[in-house]
Amino acid sequence: MELTIRRYQDPDKETVLSLFSQGIEEHIWPCFTNAMSSPLYLCFSLGLGVTGYLLASGLGALVLVSGWAGLVYYCCHKFFADFVRDSLKTDMQDIAASFMAQPDDCFWVAETVATGKVVGMVAVVAKKNGAERHGELFRMIVSSAIRRSGHGSRMVQTVLDFCKQRGISKVTLVTTTAQTAGVALYQKMGFKLVRSYTKTHLPNWMRKITRVIILVMEKSI
Structure with missing residues (x-):
């Protein structure tokens, strides 16, 4: 399936929110x-x-x-x-304001060439820690219809190329042990685990029952 990866536009919002919800809840x-x-x-x-x-x-x-x-x-x-x-109540409520307001931030969608259907998304936000800048990859969702075909790698590479062009030398991301396919993709793209933690929005006893661990990964570019 041939795809085009382009910048997010406001008419994409309804489809993007639906894809985001489905992509997260399938875990x-x-x-x-x-x-x-x-x-x-x-x-x-x-x-x-x-x-x-x-x-x-x-x-x-x-x-x-x-x-x-x-x-x-x-x-x-x-x-x-x-x-x-x-x-949906915070950053995804206004995608343009959350992910495209600054020149070093961006939100992309992947759409099929044949039908124009949005089947993937990824975003990056530039962060600063002292004198060092890095990009944080967010909202990486790939529809089940296009998985295992190299399109996920293309979307991650889009983020890496964007950051490199803007003089950002490192990209970080946060994922979980439950998202095994995503972790495998990031490792394939050269991301390394730098730390992990267990504190989440859930009460600790509930988090323990899920056995989910939060992973922080990064890649120098």
Whole structure:
């Protein structure tokens, strides 16, 4: 599928917001399955099943294990759904003002040549830490229709080229361990993990249940 990567325009907003919401919320199920398939959770689920069976036969086992799985799914859903909700109320509410107001900031969309449909997005915002400037990559979303075809790499490279042209020597980004495809793409493009942390917008007990870790990655250009 042939794509054109161009700067965001106001008529793109409705499609971009929909793609953004779908792209973030699709991580809910992988987050849940990754958590539930961990050795710790498998053992815990087995223990709940045995306990429930001993207390109330098969029905008890089903109730306890289902309740536990439901709690894990709820926490994973809340992690990503809350992020979407908060983003739509803040920077994604006015994309041009948030990501295109300064000359070293930009927001791009990827659209199909044949139909003009927006199927991807990425943004960069210039940040300053003392005398050093760096670009922070934001809102990287690639539609499932164009994955595994090199278009994600093209979008990241667009950010790298833009920053290099403006004399910015480093690009950073923040992602999560739940976004495995994105992490693999960034590593392929030369980004390295520089730190990780666990503090999020969720209460700590909920974050622990999701088993999500926040990753900070960077690439010198």
